[in-house]
Amino acid sequence: MKHLNLILFAMLLPICMMGQQRISGKITDSKKRPLQGVNISIKDSYDGATSGADGSYSFTTDAKGTQYITATLLGFTSQEQKIFITGPQEINIVMRNNVNDLKVVTISAGSFEASDEGKTTVLKPLDIVTTAGAGADIVNALKTLPGTQQTNDREGLFVRGGTGYETQTFIDGMMVRNPFFSGLPDQPGRGRFSPFLFKGTTFSSGGYSAQYGQGLSSALILESTDLPQRSSYTLGASVIGVSGGLEELMKDKKGSYGVEADYTNLGPYLGVVKPKYAFSKDPEIIGTSANFRRKTSSTGMIKFYGYYNQTNMGTIRPSLEYPGFDELFELKNKNVYTNLTYKESLGHDWKLNAGFSFSSNADDLNLDTLKKSNPLHGKNVSQLTQTRLVLTKGFGQYSVLRFGGEYQYGVEKSNFGGWQANYVDNYTAGFVESDIYLTPRLVGRVGGRAEYTSILAKANFAPRASLAYRLTGNSQISVAYGDFYQKPEQQYLRFKNDLGFTKATHYIASYQLVAKNYTLRVEAFYKKYHDLVKTGMDTSTTGTGYAKGIEVFWRDKKTFKNTDYWISYSYLDTKRNYLNYPFEVQPDFAAKHTVSVVYKYYIPAITTNLGVTYSFSTGRPYYNPNLPESKFMSEKTMTYNSVGLSASYLTSIRKAFTIFVLSVSNAPNIKQVYGYRYSTDKLRRQEIVPNMPRFIYLGMFMNFGIDRRQDVINNM
């Protein structure tokens, strides 16, 4: 009986202990401010409460003895605290801000990233193409960012006192030998690749990663898109041409393929709007491309992109050398580009990226002073075959180590009026680089790149380093340093290979504030040039130079409703002694002050987007041979002003999403002079001006299947 009593007692014990206890307290952050909405609970039980506006909470629980109390709130690190419940308890908890991706510092000196993935990126991929006046050209859009020059009479992106050749383009890690269409004199070709091929774009105006080389000033790093969401067909028609394409997502949704073709002919447009110089052959472009993407596993992906394009055009302009005669310049270009990449996670935080690319570019030139001389034929062919392998290993939460190598086999052939100048180059490079997070607020990147090129028979080693530190909230400061090497341009290497690498050393300091709706960046840089190409009696790499400046970028998406705008300002002080320059002077491609204002306004009621882009830069030096040598490059052109407008209207025609686009470059038809060219006898000069100073574009795009109207609207 005694035992039975004991058992009964044991059975009743929990009931006796069931008396409920009240737990209460206050939740604050580390600065003693009350936190609302915190979820407080006894671990593994239903008992708990949500804190009120004053941070206080209170609940009752049946739990007894040793328990764990937890507190969770969005944006804060969850807390767990051991408690011993015997009676009513007051438990105050202090919660700490969460270190999430938003708050982790990133390497940012010198680079502008446009990607969907990061929440704090300065630009989205579509921002690149929603810029009025850019005409859906990546490089034209980048010319609204600080550090770039409005050098629209020459091919390429001119960055921080560097030439267009000093900016290198990479697609999925691999260098692109001819990223621009071949152009006519003073009328550079635009970028070959549509912005819609890329999900991410990083524009580095200096101090970029050791993964990339052969660009003295800048790197444009493009990352191709993955699988499309759905299958679709597209049709486009405009005042200059037509296009059509299809993209098919495979049934298992693990792969896709697509083909595209386009035809452009400026003839009809030129019949209405007369250019400054007549065309002997109206520009005509036939393009086609194909792509294939396949997921090889949950983390693996293989991608192929292939492109073929041919252009045909020619101009006639009055001869500067022979007054009364005309100069003919005709160009036929054929370009093939292919890119095959594979990426996979190997486990244990290892990742592999491999790539292979082949490209070929052939320019056929025909030059003639009509009715005076015999025509002169030229042909340039460049082929580049390359392969690249990169391994990445993650350490801890954020740190990574990257290393890899690449090999390029380049063939450059040139034939001008029967004169041949060909060469072959084997280029090999290896790099190693590590991003080390000392704390989530402080990251250092150190690395180096070693290169060898057979044509110069020389090697180099380029150290790179940067450091970024997050101050408070959304602001951070960074510094970067690095050496950058580049082979001299093909036109010099063709004739003389006893040259060295050209070299630049970058020093960059930047401050950046990135909030959700506005961005402020201020960056200062100093760049020292060594071993630039000098021409004259003998070609050598003995040139020198420097560039220094300060740049400001401000973007605001919130202050004005439905309005997004950004302002860039660049101050550039640069001099160089290269080519035939007698001493260090400000080169003829660089302007001291450059400003861009991009404004975008959306009218929801009529589903129409309006955009205005204004660009300004001070005059550029030009060479007047009538002046003494001491006055070399001392005269400057007029200031440059440009206003681009765009309007796009979205609607649907039957089942197809349709968009109408009107865009006008240099709408007020402001005169733009990039420089002057003098005759050999110094008596006559010609202005270097755009051949079509104002361009009016009207187009319509239809899309069946997926809704890509947003893409197209942004295309203008």
Added chain:
Amino acid sequence: MKRILFSICLLVGLASASMAQSAQYEGAMTKQVAMLDDSTNFTPDRLLEIANTFERIGAAEKSQWLPFYYAGYCYVMSTFMQKDNDKVDDLADKAAVNIEQADAISPKNDEINCIKSLIATSRIRVDPMNRGMKYGMESANLLVQANQINQENPRVYMLQGQALFYTPEQFGGSKTEAKKKFEVALQKFSSFKPASGIAPHWGEAYTKGLLAQIK
């Protein structure tokens, strides 16, 4: 005798404990789900509080998908009530974390797909220009998948109708198409039997409200 008595006690004790656990779950869930049937609770603060309770139940139970499902539902609904665009992504992230937990417990669930679709929709308004296409399509795809899993789920038609209702016509929206979807949804609602009192059953009154706006 003592041993037998002891064993009986122990068995009874265990059984009552597990019954109590299950009764506690049903009880707590019924109470919370009932709160969601009351429209006065649809304010951001109240929803967060209810979501917190669901999260506590989910954390204690671990093997039930409904607490996580409802927590996700509360968070995603609170995004639609938020006035501040800046908070939408964080709430949607929180909804996503919960719904992923539900999904891990109960994969290929049409109701879970509905919430995922709502989460995608909720993110569009932060940046319609850049996000409209991506998330609009993701949202639609999730509903197509939900419909493949269960063609009788009225909420799928309701959400498809809602997308058509709120999308401007130039962007492919259509009030007449929305009306058709709502009518199908109501038909399905009339024959829909929730698996239990705490299984998802929301949306009928909302559908009628939207339909009334078209008529």
